[in-house]
Amino acid sequence: MDRKQLNLKLQALLSAQRLVRYQGIVVTVGSEGDFEQVCTQIEAICLDHDLWRQPGAEGAPEIPCSRRAFMDSVFQPRPRALAILKPTEWMLDWSDPEQATFWNAVADAYGRHEILIPIVATPPIRAQLRISFVEYSLSGLPVSVWLSRHQPVDHLKEVLA
Helix, strand or coil: CCHHHHHHHHHHHHHHHCCCCECEEEEEECCHHHHHHHHHHHHHHCCCEEEECCCCCCCCCCCCCCHHHHHHHHHCCCCCEEEECCHHHCCCCCCHHHHHHHHHHHHHCECCCCEEEEEECCHHHHHHHHHHEEEEECCCCCEEEEEECCCCCHHHHHHHC
8 A cells, every 4th residue: 555645645635524524434444454544644633632552541432331331432522533443342241232333323423523443344344434424535545434424525526536
């Protein structure tokens, strides 16, 4: 994967998304190797974000964590945007409907703070995301971004082209 191109696309995406109403973004890749590269770029770009790399570190909730407690932590008002690397780490004992509730809340999040979630696109994750998000491929990269079905993407023509 071309890291320079990935960096430029992610920077442009995040810059454009700061101006929109629905600010939940999910970034998916097909493999763990690509996931690590995407996370490295997100960490470099998102210096102004709270970054949850693992449960119990850097302000992230501990596990086990109920859906309600996790969602309260994610959606509480905060002064900085939030990036959650692999939220499935917290979803170990969650049912499919509980996971769907979380993803729907990310898609419907607006007016609070940006939420950025990179994750490996397994079939169950893709099925959950399809409910409330629309998938857009980043041209030239094995990366997709998922944006709320409610959010027009006219402002992202250059990023998604």
